[in-house]
Amino acid sequence: QVHLVESGGGLVQAGDSLRLSCVASGSTYNIDATAWFRQAPGKEREFVGFITWNGGISYADFVKGRFTISIDNAKSTVHLQMNSLKPEDTAVYYCAASRNNFELITPETYDYWGQGTQVTVSS
Numbered sequence: 001q002v003h004l005v006e007s008g009g010g011l012v013q014a015g016d017s018l019r020l021s022c023v024a025s026g027s028t029y030n031i032d033a034t035a036w037f038r039q040a041p042g043k044e045r046e047f048v049g050f051i052t053w054n055g056g057i058s059y060a061d062f063v064k065g066r067f068t069i070s071i072d073n074a075k076s077t078v079h080l081q082m083n084s085l086k087p088e089d090t091a092v093y094y095c096a097a098s099r100n101n102f103e104l105i106t107p108e109t110y111d112y113w114g115q116g117t118q119v120t121v122s123s
Contacts, residue, residue: 002026002112004095009117014087020080020117022095032101034078035110036069038091038119045094047105051078058104085121092116 008020024031035050049059051069059067068081078095096110103109 002028002031002097004097004112004114006093006095006114006117009093009119011120011122012085014085014121014123016085016121017081017083018085018119020082020093020095020119022078022080022114024076024078024097028076028097030099031097031112033098033104034071035096035098035104036078036080037094037096037107038089039094039116040091043091045107047107048080048093050104052101052104056101060105082119085119087121087123090119090121092118 003025005023008018012018033050033052036048037045038048039045047060048063049069051057051071057069066084070079094116095114097112098110
C-alpha cells in the first residue's frame with residue numbers, strides 16, 4: 001500500500017507561482033510513475049504531467065513551459081512547480097502513483113491517489 005499526501009496549494013493572483021509537493025510513504029518501491037491531475041468544478045479530472053522512476057517526464061499541452069515536475073527520491077517526494085498561473089488553472093490538484101509505466105495520461109492507470117490540494121488563481 002502507498003499513501004500520498006499533497007501540500008502547497010493556496011490562493012494566488014494571476015501570474016504568480018506555486019509549488020505543490022506530494023510525499024509518498026509505504027511500499028514506494030512498487031511505484032513506476034507519479035503524476036499530477038487536476039479537477040475543476042463541473043469538469044472531468046484531467047492529466048497535468050507525470051514522471052517515471054527513471055526520469056521520463058511528460059506534460060499536458062496546456063502547461064508546457066509553465067509547469068515543471070521534479071522528484072526527490074531520497075525524500076519520496078514529487079514536486080509540481082507552477083509558474084505564470086492563470087485563472088483557468090484553478091482546480092483541486094491530485095497526486096497519483098502507478099505500479100505500471102504505460103498509458104500514464106489516463107487516470108484509470110493509477111493505483112493510489114492523494115486527497116488533493118486546492119489551487120485558486122484570481123484574475
